[in-house]
Amino acid sequence: MELLHTIILTVHIIAGLSVIGFVLIQHGKGADMGAAFGSGASGSLFGATGSANFLSRVTAVLAAVFFVTSLGLSYIATSRPKVSGSVMDSAPVQAVPAAPVQTPAAPDSKAKDIPK
Incomplete structure (x- = not known):
């Protein structure tokens, strides 16, 4: 289960970073005016409109992943199973030797001399 968690987490991080990258690569809606003045969009690898379709599809697939x-x-x-209880439940129990309880002897006091 730990290996599956690691694999899914790795794919999750890669997909998240890829979505960020592909969103930043895409042209916004205002990029058409910049393309009209020679930004080179028509000479791209996918053609004038091909990159928009390709990038949007890849972004959608990565977002789904x-x-x-x-x-x-x-x-x-x-x-994962829930563990109830406290931390002290799993602590080892140490036996403490019982010491005999001794009461201190009462010192001689003058209480005996008081008449009743």
Whole structure:
């Protein structure tokens, strides 16, 4: 179970960082005006509109992977057995030798001399 948790956590972190990266790479809606003045969008690897479709699809797939791993991690965290009680329940018990209780002898007092 620990290995599965580690694998899901690793995929979760990679998917989260990838979503951040792909969102930052994408052009916003205001990027069309910049492309009109020669920003080079038409000469990209995927064509003038191909990169928008590719990046948005990859971002959507990575977001879905991120959500699924989030659900998996939450399920693993809540499926562990709950341990009730306190920490002192699992502490080792040490036997303490019983010492004989001795009452101190009453010193001679003048209470005996008081008449009743």
